[in-house]
Amino acid sequence: MRALSLEIALEVVLRRQEREVLHRQQQLAAAKLAAAHAIATHAELQQEAGDASAEQPLIGLDAIQSQLEILAKELTGECLAVMPGGAQSQESLDASRPLDEDAMRRGVTLLTLYQESVRNDPASLDYARWMSEAGGQVRTAPILPPRLLIFDRRVAVVPIDPAHTRRGALCTREPAIVATLCALFFQAWETAIPLGAAGSSDRISPTEKELLKLLAGGLTDEAAAKRLGVSLRTVRRQMSSLMERLHASSRFEAGLKAAQSGWL
Template sequence: MREALDRLVELGLLTPSRETVGGLRAVSLEAGLAHLLRRQEEELARRHHALAAGKAAAARAVAEYSALRPDTDRDGNERLLGLDAIQARLEVLTRRLGEECLSIIPGGAQSEASIEASRPLDEQALNRKVRMRAVYQESVRNDPATFEYAQWTTERGGEVRTSPVLPSRLLVFDRTTALVPIDPGDSRLGALCTTSPGIVATLVALFEQTWEAAVPLGAVRSRDTEGGISQGERELLKLLASGMTDEAAGKRLGVSMRTVRRQMAALMERLQATSRFEAGLKAAQRGWL
């Protein structure tokens, strides 16, 4: 009964009584019908407005999709927009892999979603004895999940190396097809897939240079015999000396800003410097820069 009364009040067919405190009275038939018709008109107007807004949104979406739609293969190049498009193309390219896959994976620790998306594809290729070479950022050694995945790769026959500083993300399949991010700052936005021989050859050369400068995953990170500084520490000093902020240097090295500051504090202590400026001078005197 209470629910029915509440509904009648909501519809405007019952209104508070002026004679009985807390009581209700029925509105007149004319007023009730007029109120119901007005509510229906307002509801129809609201639906009409929502429909018009929906049509406009759909038109905008179609226009945006037309502008952002991946290019058809044009001179061996195609844009892949979004993670789903990239993943779909990776699945096709991995199935077609015959001999070799080269990859540069910057950014330090990889997300769990990225690792789980890569694992079945890598496993398929490794089971077919495809040679897989990957270069990770050195900071992955400090991330258990990413380091475990890199070890998993090597245990199945892949080759993994690390380097303190890496170029943009890169994948090359059988030295004929390459994927690079459209925006190096956010690889989730999309990728350029290219089979242009000149571009692919240049990217392969970039990979080989990066590979030669990197160290095997299982190698102990050593310090320079003369200066007593690791490659990662040397790169950090170079980045900061070039004017980079702690945050920017951390992004280049794939580590957090907190890690950058901790490493710099340790270097300053070893250099017996009271400021970063003094640390830079002493580092230069020791040949660290």
């Protein structure tokens, strides 16, 4: 230990602090470099994982809704939707409205297929009319493919189990699968009826005609109701009306007269 003048002592202390600051700066620069390397490596691994698997399971309603929100935000051109089952739940309509509204505002084309029986549900019918008035295109058909959504013909979301949609969904980007689902959609779209189209002059609705075909094919009332997305009571009421209009005393006679009238 030795005594120094004030000037020399201050200079020594300042140099020591400068060395410490320089050392910290070097450590910080090394840490930044390591972090950048780690982030780049992580991104590469994620991309490789994504390329290796074009399918993503979505388990639970929250996971499905979150993914749909992301896909809706990324939409740039077109969304194709098949919504079977007739009447849609109010929960589903409320969740879909802001996404559809935002997409149409951005110029996205929405093509939606509903089951013919949706015309009997005021809430679902109002929603379909709102979509049409806002710029979307809506058509209905007596029988539809399983529920599906296709975003920009690049990504498709389908239920894991079409009979129990709450079990989860599958989000796929596999080109062959998406192309097949697009073909299935447009096959149904071409034969569907625009929402605002006038009724046919055949004196029979598309749903009634399809009901006759299903029953003539051997399906029970219960099975026909499930295929048409209506209740068993509705099927029996429609069949009773058809028999009355055909002046038939039995379903067998109704089938014969329907064929003679060109309804089958």
